[in-house]
Amino acid sequence: MIGVDAPVVRVRDARPEVTPYGPGIVRYSIVLAMILVVASWIFIIFQSQNQGTSFLSIDSAARAWNFLTNDLLGIDQSRTPAFLKGSVWRDIAPLAYDTLLMSVLGIGFASLVALATFIFGARNVMTGDLAPYGGVIWRLLFWAVRGLFIITRAVPELIWAFLIVFIFSPGILPGAIALAIHNSGVLGKLASEIVEGLDPRPMRSLQSAGAGRVQVLFYGVLPQALPRFITFLLYRWEVIIRTTIVVGFVASGGLGQEFRLSMSHFHYTTVTLILIWYLGIVVLVDLISAGLRRLAR
Amino acid sequence: MRGQGLRIRTLTTVDSRKWLTVILIAAFGWSLASVKWDSGTLHTGGLSAVGEILGAAFTPQISGGVLKLGIIEAWTTVAYAVAGLTVALVLGAPIGVIASGVLARRRFISVINVGWARLVLAFFRSVHELVWAWIFIVAVGLSPMAAVLAIGIPYAGILGRVFAELLQDVPEEPLDSLRSAGASEWKVFLYGRLPMAMPDMLSYTFYRLECGIRAAAVMSFVGLGGLGHQVQLSLQDLDYGRAWTFLFFLIALVALVDLWSSMVRRRVSA
Amino acid sequence: MMMPAIRLDGAEAKFGDVVAVVPITLSIATGEKVALLGPSGAGKTTMLRLIGGEVRPSSGSIELHGRMIGDLAPGRELSSLVGMVHQQFDLVPNLSALQNTLAGNLGRWSLGRGLRSLVVPVDRHMAISALQRVGIDDKSAQRTSRLSGGEQQRVAIARVLVQDPSIVLADEPVASLDPARSKEILGALTTDSPDQQKTLVASMHSVEFARDHFDRLIGLRSGSLVFDSPATDVTDAMLDELYRI
Numbered sequence: 026m027i028g029v030d031a032p033v034v035r036v037r038d039a040r041p042e043v044t045p046y047g048p049g050i051v052r053y054s055i056v057l058a059m060i061l062v063v064a065s066w067i068f069i070i071f072q073s074q075n076q077g078t079s080f081l082s083i084d085s086a087a088r089a090w091n092f093l094t095n096d097l098l099g100i101d102q103s104r105t106p107a108f109l110k111g112s113v114w115r116d117i118a119p120l121a122y123d124t125l126l127m128s129v130l131g132i133g134f135a136s137l138v139a140l141a142t143f144i145f146g147a148r149n150v151m152t153g154d155l156a157p158y159g160g161v162i163w164r165l166l167f168w169a170v171r172g173l174f175i176i177t178r179a180v181p182e183l184i185w186a187f188l189i190v191f192i193f194s195p196g197i198l199p200g201a202i203a204l205a206i207h208n209s210g211v212l213g214k215l216a217s218e219i220v221e222g223l224d225p226r227p228m229r230s231l232q233s234a235g236a237g238r239v240q241v242l243f244y245g246v247l248p249q250a251l252p253r254f255i256t257f258l259l260y261r262w263e264v265i266i267r268t269t270i271v272v273g274f275v276a277s278g279g280l281g282q283e284f285r286l287s288m289s290h291f292h293y294t295t296v297t298l299i300l301i302w303y304l305g306i307v308v309l310v311d312l313i314s315a316g317l318r319r320l321a322r
Numbered sequence: 323m324r325g326q327g328l329r330i331r332t333l334t335t336v337d338s339r340k341w342l343t344v345i346l347i348a349a350f351g352w353s354l355a356s357v358k359w360d361s362g363t364l365h366t367g368g369l370s371a372v373g374e375i376l377g378a379a380f381t382p383q384i385s386g387g388v389l390k391l392g393i394i395e396a397w398t399t400v401a402y403a404v405a406g407l408t409v410a411l412v413l414g415a416p417i418g419v420i421a422s423g424v425l426a427r428r429r430f431i432s433v434i435n436v437g438w439a440r441l442v443l444a445f446f447r448s449v450h451e452l453v454w455a456w457i458f459i460v461a462v463g464l465s466p467m468a469a470v471l472a473i474g475i476p477y478a479g480i481l482g483r484v485f486a487e488l489l490q491d492v493p494e495e496p497l498d499s500l501r502s503a504g505a506s507e508w509k510v511f512l513y514g515r516l517p518m519a520m521p522d523m524l525s526y527t528f529y530r531l532e533c534g535i536r537a538a539a540v541m542s543f544v545g546l547g548g549l550g551h552q553v554q555l556s557l558q559d560l561d562y563g564r565a566w567t568f569l570f571f572l573i574a575l576v577a578l579v580d581l582w583s584s585m586v587r588r589r590v591s592a
Numbered sequence: 593m594m595m596p597a598i599r600l601d602g603a604e605a606k607f608g609d610v611v612a613v614v615p616i617t618l619s620i621a622t623g624e625k626v627a628l629l630g631p632s633g634a635g636k637t638t639m640l641r642l643i644g645g646e647v648r649p650s651s652g653s654i655e656l657h658g659r660m661i662g663d664l665a666p667g668r669e670l671s672s673l674v675g676m677v678h679q680q681f682d683l684v685p686n687l688s689a690l691q692n693t694l695a696g697n698l699g700r701w702s703l704g705r706g707l708r709s710l711v712v713p714v715d716r717h718m719a720i721s722a723l724q725r726v727g728i729d730d731k732s733a734q735r736t737s738r739l740s741g742g743e744q745q746r747v748a749i750a751r752v753l754v755q756d757p758s759i760v761l762a763d764e765p766v767a768s769l770d771p772a773r774s775k776e777i778l779g780a781l782t783t784d785s786p787d788q789q790k791t792l793v794a795s796m797h798s799v800e801f802a803r804d805h806f807d808r809l810i811g812l813r814s815g816s817l818v819f820d821s822p823a824t825d826v827t828d829a830m831l832d833e834l835y836r837i
Contacts, residue, residue: 068398088461126352129353130354180572181540184539321339500698504698513698
């Protein structure tokens, strides 16, 4: 199984003899990739020089070191660093709890949307092998759902949050919804691809036994697809918990909000403490996810 | 006897899956119950904002100036993503190979190397790229290099871990066959592991490029350019139509990368 | 007497508690062509892997050209003495047939040369001539996974030809080939150069073919020796006994 994120979904090719694209595609792709890399770096270096600050220099290394020791770790400061005060630890604790809550809420909504739509995004069930006489309506539905997956997935959580704050009052909910919109596209696409990769024989034999679409879904698709979907879901949670703090910058909930405030008030030792809490819940979620994935096996 | 053993095993997996479902639903229920659902949940006028935002998606601004700006900002976003991904590959691939432990000859040294490599990778990827970017910018100053490193470091952690697992997961038989032809572990790596893991490594790298474009788009939040910057500016002016124009640029970029990756993947994995 | 190419002295293979090959003592002379016969699960593959140094004997010893197998450095030294064609071919699916064949050189090549050859094939003529001898030089640029079973088998044999060990071990080397082609391949495996005869030990499922083309037949059943005699002396009765249900 693959790590942290969406696993590599192996494309199962029904006809390995047929290659849809000639060998040229690989050659062109390598050339294109090289051009992109060179052009990007030229652009970045050019832009950095315009900016004035040289990022990779002894001077900036000294500044970074100073920031780390003096500001973040609070060495040489007269005040006690925030991360050595029990009271501040207690103040941050509920925010860490809120962050955890926001991530669960977000992935919960995302799963509901993905579960309600993924079957319409699976090519084999909607328009392919398993639906030889599929009508125009099913075809349209397929493209609509796929389009929705692309749109929600292409826009990152933070930008969704920019939009969502026009609708919801600040708190956990807008953050969770921003997380949910992006991740419903991610999970929906993944789930559809699981269905496309399923062994078609059980489904076909159900069909020939007279089962309709819904029966095929419940007897042929879900039993095979759900366990893998849940595994992906848990992997995805590991990614989402890392993003929750970022969504909180905008949606004003959990650790993210406090991080933003502490940064703008130059309370860097509080920033350190928030980062400690952040790493703590990231590790906690990684452990819980690993444990639950064992249950799914 | 054998059949009985089998039945007991399937029973326990079904049981554990039931428990898992219960746990997941309970967790979601707990999170739902913790939200205060009342009239204050929505902004006053929040509902009409929904209509305006969604409606604007069908009337994006498509004047020449906006489109030109969109192209420039899209390129900035791509450049950050590509440069970040090169950092991630240069940094993550070697550490990933070490973390996979496939080259080590002596057990003791291998355990130590695998240990530190995994720890480094875990540390890299534990913090979100935007958090890295913010810290870099506060520490050193505003520069595109901050975005490149901020994307490069966590992505190195992720690529390294995934590469390590892919290199470990290749079938053993062809490797044994190379060993019996006299290949050392390094040569087994070059001629067996790497070619066999390459299609999956490639397709994961493509996936990461797609993620990198999204990550680059939100670097605007810490003061850098890119598509996210224009979305933010448009929203400050409450110009939803303009915001959607730039969002559609972002969507097109991601869709293009997706298309490119699926073309290459189909060719390579066939 | 000349030093034997292979000498098994009470060699036994156990996997956990399961005995795959009971202690066997025998010698095989240089240049001899030996076929291992027997029903599936008789221990033919395990015996080949014992001789090839892929399985360590749980007791007893194995010598190749007078040297204990455990004393031979894995890699360069062992691979110059003994090479093996596996039954599942075990090729790297996404390398070209040419690269898979050239991999027979890996025991000789330095790491740098191996790396270079992945970009621009080194000693190309060597691989092409090996592929020519098994009759698929026209497929050299093809990705190995796109070749048929029989073609892959021939690539695996071409690799051993490039490796050029003095002892060739082969697990069902002609299983997916037609009889005419089989004869040709077997010839390629053994008559490498006129002055130096290779030793060949191969497991075979086709008794007729083994009788016609090998010098000596060894019958294995449940891991123990049933017979070991010149091919001409093997009678139908002996074979019936070997394969009886």
